[in-house]
Amino acid sequence: MNRRSALLLIALSGLSGCGSPGFAEPLPSAGPEVDYGWPARSADLTHGFCFTLVRGIKPYALIERLGGDELERVEWYRVVGPGDGETGDPKRFFIGIASAGDWSILVEDNGSLGVTSQIVEPLSADGGEIVSYRGGGGGPGRLMVFRDGNLALDLDTAAPERAGGGGLDEFRSELTTAGLLDARGVTDPTGAALGFMARHTGIALTAAFLRDRTYLLVTVPKP
Numbered sequence: 001m002n003r004r005s006a007l008l009l010i011a012l013s014g015l016s017g018c019g020s021p022g023f024a025e026p027l028p029s030a031g032p033e034v035d036y037g038w039p040a041r042s043a044d045l046t047h048g049f050c051f052t053l054v055r056g057i058k059p060y061a062l063i064e065r066l067g068g069d070e071l072e073r074v075e076w077y078r079v080v081g082p083g084d085g086e087t088g089d090p091k092r093f094f095i096g097i098a099s100a101g102d103w104s105i106l107v108e109d110n111g112s113l114g115v116t117s118q119i120v121e122p123l124s125a126d127g128g129e130i131v132s133y134r135g136g137g138g139g140p141g142r143l144m145v146f147r148d149g150n151l152a153l154d155l156d157t158a159a160p161e162r163a164g165g166g167g168l169d170e171f172r173s174e175l176t177t178a179g180l181l182d183a184r185g186v187t188d189p190t191g192a193a194l195g196f197m198a199r200h201t202g203i204a205l206t207a208a209f210l211r212d213r214t215y216l217l218v219t220v221p222k223p
Contacts, residue, residue: 034198037191038207039136044080045109048137051194052106052114053201055129059097059216062104065123068095068220076211080109091222096215100203106132107210115142117151118223125149131201133193141189143180143196145171155180157189174200 039045054062063070079096093113098105106114113119114132124130124146135141140158144151145167152167160181165171175181178196180189198204 034195034204034206035191036194036198036204036206037188039190039194040188042207044077045136047110048135048139049080050106050108050111050114050132050134051197051205052108052120052130052132053197053203054104054106054120054123055102055201057104057123057128059099059104062097062106062123063216063218066119066218066220068218071217071219074215074217076107076213076215079107079215079217089219092219093222095218095220097218098213098215100209100213103201103203105203105205105210105213107215110137113220115144116223117144117146119220120144121146121149121151131197133190133197135190135193141193143193145200157193 039049057065074096076096093108093111095111095113096107098107108114112134114130115134120130120132125148127148128146129148130146131144133141133143135157140156143153143155143157145153145165147167151165153163153165153171155163155165155175157180160175163175163181172181174196178199179192180196194205
């Protein structure tokens with residue numbers, strides 16, 4: 001039994017953690033000097049990752065709306081360090097949740113909850129917004145935006161010309177600035193996608209920013 005499966009058994013026995021993730025520090029700069037390509041060089045994210053930003057829902061409320069179980073309060077390396085993603089429990093997502101300002105941050109080690117429409121789209125209802133990127137692992141990435149209960153953007157970095165979503169025209173300038181709609185092709189999809197997320201949300205998901213946070217380690221049933 002791997003570590004995460006063992007934690008799941010503990011949580012379901014009623015011994016879940018009770019701490020609150022820290023989020024009081026100022027938001028980081030989203031300027032062009034920020035290194036957004038760091039995940040490609042991170043040994044912790046070798047098999048892929050998913051970063052999701054959820055506006056207007058705090059971590060504990062988010063856990064409740066996801067129908068999740070809190071396992072414990074952990075640091076960054078406990079979220080991604082094992083490198084086993086969801087191995088050992090194919091029926092659940094494993095995610096780390098922290099906060100920054102009005103946004104909740106979801107981190108997944110080789111997971112895909114953040115780009116599973118039937119889960120995240122309803123979370124954006126009533127004026128909410130969700131921005132997520134699933135990438136790494138040597139494959140193309142997928143950038144999605146959900147707003148007010150609808151899909152606003154869906155872009156596969158392997159075929160950006162096929163991007164869709166009700167807000168595509170609105171996002172076109174931001175996507176071009178980030179390099180995601182460059183006709184010459186995307187050479188660094190992760191850097192481009194995280195750059196887009198930073199400009200759009202004001203949250204720069206740098207290595208230092210994510211590693212300095214405390215997370216609620218949570219499991220969520222797969223649909």
